[in-house]
Amino acid sequence: MTVPPLEPGTVAVHEGLALIEVADAADLAALLADPRIAELVLARIGECAAVVLPHVAPRLLLALAKAGHTPAVEGGP
Amino acid sequence: MTDGVDLARAILPLPVAELQRVARRYLPDSRLPVRKDGLVAAIGAALASPERLDAVVARLSPLEAELLRELARRGGTADAWALATHAALRGLTAEPDARGGYAFQRWLDRSGAGAYLTPLVDDGLLVRDAGRAAFDRRAEARLGADPRLLARLRPGPPAPPTPLDVPTLDGAVAPVAPHPLAVVLEVIDAAHLVLDLGGVPVTRAGAIARPFVRRAERERPLRAARMETLLVTLFAAGLLRPPAEPTPGVPARPWTVDREALAALLRLPPYLAYAAVVDATCRTNDPRVDERWDRGLYGAAPASALRRAVFDALPALPPHPVAVESAAAVLWSDVLVHVFGWAGFVDASGAYGRQQPGEVAAVLEGVCARLGLLAVGDAPPSVDGPVGAAPRQVLAPALGARWYAVARARLLGHAAVADDAAELGARAAVCASGPPASGPTTVPPGAPDGSAPLLVQPNFEVHAYLDRLDAAAVAALTCATATRIDAQTATFEIDRRSVGRALDLGRDVEGVLADLRAHAGAVPANVERTIRDWAARRDRLRVTLGARLVEYADAAARDAALASLAGARAVGERFALLGANAPAPAATSRTAITTQRGFKVQRGFTGRG
Numbered sequence: 090m091t092v093p094p095l096e097p098g099t100v101a102v103h104e105g106l107a108l109i110e111v112a113d114a115a116d117l118a119a120l121l122a123d124p125r126i127a128e129l130v131l132a133r134i135g136e137c138a139a140v141v142l143p144h145v146a147p148r149l150l151l152a153l154a155k156a157g158h159t160p161a162v163e164g165g166p
Numbered sequence: 167m168t169d170g171v172d173l174a175r176a177i178l179p180l181p182v183a184e185l186q187r188v189a190r191r192y193l194p195d196s197r198l199p200v201r202k203d204g205l206v207a208a209i210g211a212a213l214a215s216p217e218r219l220d221a222v223v224a225r226l227s228p229l230e231a232e233l234l235r236e237l238a239r240r241g242g243t244a245d246a247w248a249l250a251t252h253a254a255l256r257g258l259t260a261e262p263d264a265r266g267g268y269a270f271q272r273w274l275d276r277s278g279a280g281a282y283l284t285p286l287v288d289d290g291l292l293v294r295d296a297g298r299a300a301f302d303r304r305a306e307a308r309l310g311a312d313p314r315l316l317a318r319l320r321p322g323p324p325a326p327p328t329p330l331d332v333p334t335l336d337g338a339v340a341p342v343a344p345h346p347l348a349v350v351l352e353v354i355d356a357a358h359l360v361l362d363l364g365g366v367p368v369t370r371a372g373a374i375a376r377p378f379v380r381r382a383e384r385e386r387p388l389r390a391a392r393m394e395t396l397l398v399t400l401f402a403a404g405l406l407r408p409p410a411e412p413t414p415g416v417p418a419r420p421w422t423v424d425r426e427a428l429a430a431l432l433r434l435p436p437y438l439a440y441a442a443v444v445d446a447t448c449r450t451n452d453p454r455v456d457e458r459w460d461r462g463l464y465g466a467a468p469a470s471a472l473r474r475a476v477f478d479a480l481p482a483l484p485p486h487p488v489a490v491e492s493a494a495a496v497l498w499s500d501v502l503v504h505v506f507g508w509a510g511f512v513d514a515s516g517a518y519g520r521q522q523p524g525e526v527a528a529v530l531e532g533v534c535a536r537l538g539l540l541a542v543g544d545a546p547p548s549v550d551g552p553v554g555a556a557p558r559q560v561l562a563p564a565l566g567a568r569w570y571a572v573a574r575a576r577l578l579g580h581a582a583v584a585d586d587a588a589e590l591g592a593r594a595a596v597c598a599s600g601p602p603a604s605g606p607t608t609v610p611p612g613a614p615d616g617s618a619p620l621l622v623q624p625n626f627e628v629h630a631y632l633d634r635l636d637a638a639a640v641a642a643l644t645c646a647t648a649t650r651i652d653a654q655t656a657t658f659e660i661d662r663r664s665v666g667r668a669l670d671l672g673r674d675v676e677g678v679l680a681d682l683r684a685h686a687g688a689v690p691a692n693v694e695r696t697i698r699d700w701a702a703r704r705d706r707l708r709v710t711l712g713a714r715l716v717e718y719a720d721a722a723a724r725d726a727a728l729a730s731l732a733g734a735r736a737v738g739e740r741f742a743l744l745g746a747n748a749p750a751p752a753a754t755s756r757t758a759i760t761t762q763r764g765f766k767v768q769r770g771f772t773g774r775g
Contacts, residue, residue, distance in 0.1 A: 092717075094719060095718065096719065097719045097720075098719065098723075099719060100716060100718055100723075100727075101716070102715070102716050102717075103715045103716075103717060104712075104714050105410075105712050105713075105714070106712075106713045106714075107709055107710065107711050107712075107713065108709065108710040108713035108715065108737065108743065109707070109709055110707075110708045110709075110710070110737070111706060111708075112705070112706040112707075113706070116706060116707065134715075134737065134738035134739065134741050135737065135739045135741070136738075137738075138737050138738040138741070140713070140715070143419060144418075144419060146364060146419075146709075146711055147363065147364035147365055147367070147420055149709070150362075150363070150364040150709065151363060151364065153707075153709070154362065154663055157662070158707055159662045159663050159666030159703075159704050159707075160704065160709045161666070161669065161670065161704055161707070161708045161709070162670050162708075162709050162710075162711065163708065163709070163710045163711065164710050164711040164712045164713065164746065
């Protein structure tokens with residue numbers, strides 16, 4: 090689930106992803122420990138951040154709600 | 167000056183014979199040019215002359231004058247069916263037009279609406295919006311008139327609709343109808359549900375995805391039967407916005423709630439919000455009516471035009487309870503047949519083209535009842551009626567009809583002094599002076615006399631008294647989910663998700679609590695404490711939809727680039743999150759950047775082309 094590194098000097102732009110950010114690394118670990126949420130996450134891009142494919146975002150929000158989380162949701166298509 | 171359609175431009179494609187007819191209307195006493203350019207110039211000169219236009223206005227028949235004045239009140243353009251209904255409701259009738267022209271759509275040349283409007287189109291008093299209606303019989307038939315002509319008309323409110331003479335049903339008890347605000351709250355709650363579920367997925371065929379409908383029905387079991395209609399109403403009301411352009415190979419993203427449109431709806435006084443919902447429902451397909459109407463004799467007109475005509479005719483119904491079949495019959499014979507009927511069609515007597523369709527009664531006892539425009543119920547059994555006969559359906563105008571009539575009058579420029587919105591109920595007229603996010607906008611209702619519109623219970627339930635709700639109180643309910651909406655009251659529940667939704671819509675936790683206090687008088691301490699706790703926990707988890715991330719080889723490269731990326735911030739170990747409208751980095755070489763809108767999973771992450 091980690092991101093393979095880019096070649097030095099290269100840059101990639103990823104558009105339309107859903108970005109999950111938490112206040113503490115333990116919070117992300119707890120989230121990813123829930124298989125209903127972990128299966129939707131594309132990659133962990135830091136201690137406190139992970140990304141989800143665009144079309145999976147609605148399922149992610151639903152899974153978070155079912156797990157009792159009410160994230161602050163920003164942006165949109 | 168009202169908007170309208172420039173007649174001088176609209177006549178340019180016309181042949182000489184048609185130009186001569188227009189010229190005869192605008193220059194009846196002049197010797198007309200023979201050539202086309204001369205006719206165009208003469209008509210243009212007449213349009214530029216207030217004296218000429220005053221003379222045209224002076225020669226208008228009562229029907230022509232009323233149609234043009236109504237067009238002016240509506241801002242210069244209007245739907246043709248609605249315009250014809252306006253005239254028919256005021257006892258103005260038009261002779262069937264026996265000509266076989268194509269001034270309207272393919273089929274409408276001999277319809278009632280065509281009889282009203284085609285002669286005015288031929289004379290240049292009305293102008294078709296041909297771009298949309300020319301050869302598509304399903305398109306809305308819009309009409310306009312030249313603003314210079316409309317400006318010469320004497321302004322004023324229209325005459326009220328001629329009352330319809332429907333026999334009283336002796337002994338009938340007025341049935342109960344949904345409160346208009348119950349109808350509004352159902353639509354707002356459906357929008358909240360869409361927010362909670364992340365949007366409405368739409369199939370390639372343009373239908374709402376069935377799994378989503380089923381999920382929504384499970385979320386709101388008491389409104390499951392109406393859920394699909396409510397969701398479609400959100401589209402018709404403009405409360406949903408389409409996703410960004412589709413990407414080949416990537417599943418379509420859902421339609422999402424237009425938060426600005428929802429906030430605008432919440433700012434409206436309740437009677438105007440109700441009218442917006444009714445108008446949206448008018449455009450919403452009703453399978454029990456639309457399919458039969460479309461296949462029937464009068465299907466050249468869209469079913470939405472029938473609904474619009476029935477809604478506009480409601481003020482003409484008597485205030486006392488009447489039988490549904492009687493109301494439908496009189497409504498058809500006195501009003502609707504003049505708009506949708508086909509005089510002279512098939513047989514010389516015209517009886518075939520005047521027969522009453524069953525859809526009129528279906529609209530009355532269906533959508534009108536559901537929207538609270540009419541109260542519909544069973545009449546008490548008649549002592550002299552046949553034994554075992556099915557009970558007769560009875561209807562009577564409900565509060566919604568009054569709200570809607572006043573709102574329409576106000577929106578269409580018909581409002582008179584007598585249409586004071588205060589008649590609608592103490593709270594219906596109150597308009598929030600600013601967006602809900604700006605704080606409580608009405609005087610706190612004052613709990614001591616029991617007039618508070620909301621009551622917050624320690625078990626997190628909120629009871630709303632519909633007669634007391636104003637716009638700000640409805641907006642305060644954004645932090646709660648409607649669990650039950652009855653005729654006069656509604657019950658909401660505050661939970662973690664509903665509080666999160668209110669915060670997503672731009673209210674902070676103090677604002678949420680202030681709104682509840684303002685309209686409920688007090689909020690139980692345990693409820694207030696829990697809401698604060700939910701808000702604090704919510705701040706620890708954030709999801710950004712549609713994020714644009716720039717990936718670098720390492721943190722040093724990312725940090726070095728951040729300074730040149732306006733509005734960007736560092737995310738994770740070596741990523742930067744771009745601002746919403748910020749351009750992607752341009753300084754990097756094109757070969758080094760892969761901008762992708764489709765994402766293939768590759769080595770555990772997105773493919774990079």
